[in-house]
């Protein structure tokens with residue numbers, strides 16, 4: 001099978017404006033909007049028993065942050081009181097014991113991620129303890145190809161934190177930056193001097209961390225096309241292996257910190273599209289491979305290589321090189337993917353802690369996939385990761401006649417064909433260079449739930 005990449009994204013502003021509606025990011029299918037209540041430990045155990053083989057992925061959510069960034073839409077607790085961390089860590093250890101029970105202890109943990117919040121909010125001793133506890137319950141690896149990553153806020157590091165993280169097993173880091181312009185940084189309450197970011201990145205490189213990622217956001221207050229282009233140029237000097245360039249979605253009614261952003265200071269939709277256009281041009285001109293959605297990677301980085309080889313995947317951590325494997329997620333609000341089921345923990349810290357005290361998994365909602373969900377998940381994943389779809393591949397995996405099964409969906413793609421976003425061949429769909437930016441729209445054609453009313457309010461704009 002050939003694997004399609006997006007070497008030459010074509011920027012057609014009229015098309016983009018026409019198709020720029022809200023849509024899921026498809027880190028799962030069905031998406032989290034479709035999760036519902038009524039799930040508990042028994043459902044989790046049944047899913048685990050049905051899928052108890054192969055490599056695994058682990059995620060830990062550490063929700064604490066010392067300062068609030070006004071653009072933030074994460075599940076976090078703003079506090080300077082470091083003593084708040086230990087009771088939460090103790091709860092995590094209990095959750096780990098509950099969750100690991102029944103798993104084949106030999107299943108290798110190929111991927112591990114600590115996210116937040118600010119994972120480095122906890123002390124070095126607590127980091128060691130957390131990793132040690134994880135090692136007691138799961139088969140952590142020390143092989144070179146393990147993918148053990150942590151989100152880093154350069155403002156919250158002690159001089160030897162990176163070295164400590166390396167010593168306890170991490171080999172990848174992702175640095176939060178967002179923008180280098182001081183006026184923008186002040187407006188979002190995240191002042192982080194360039195020197196601080198540079199030193200952190202250089203130290204990470206010196207210590208041997210791989211796939212160093214930098215997160216940027218466009219659409220923040222006071223950003224202009226020119227100022228953001230300057231931020232991109234500065235980033236190029238830092239030379240990260242991967243870049244995520246996210247679109248800021250201003251939803252102050254849903255996310256309280258965003259109420260502190262003055263709407264009048266935000267760039268217009270037109271300016272934001274200009275920033276995205278510049279990001280793609282500047283980064284691809286500099287040699288980065290455009291993976292898709294918000295992600296860029298150097299051509300020799302494992303993410304780009306996985307896409308080139310047709311082995312890219314997608315889960316709650318975004319694009320990943322790891323084959324579809326069970327994802328065990330720990331902590332408040334985290335989402336596990338076990339076989340054909342998703343389970344989300346309570347997003348309320350008190351509810352989470354109370355469940356753990358009662359020795360009950362803090363599952364709040366979830367979904368068990370039907371056969372039809374499973375089929376559509378495979379179709380959407382192939383499109384969003386590889387920008388093509390081979391009908392025969394799906395037919396042999398799911399024992400269906402593709403064109404018959406998806407007759408209506410294929411018909412609904414007619415405008416996309418007429419607009420040159422995809423080509424529909426006898427036995428495949430090919431996303432064109434024009435259609436790459438609108439991949440979420442194309443995937444939506446195969447989403448059985450997209451017309452449900454709850455979807456109308458839940459997603460960010462596709463561009």
Ligand code: SF4
Nearest residue numbers: 065068069072074117
């Ligand atoms: S953006 Fe990150 S560091 Fe800032 S408040 Fe949100 S979770 Fe904390």
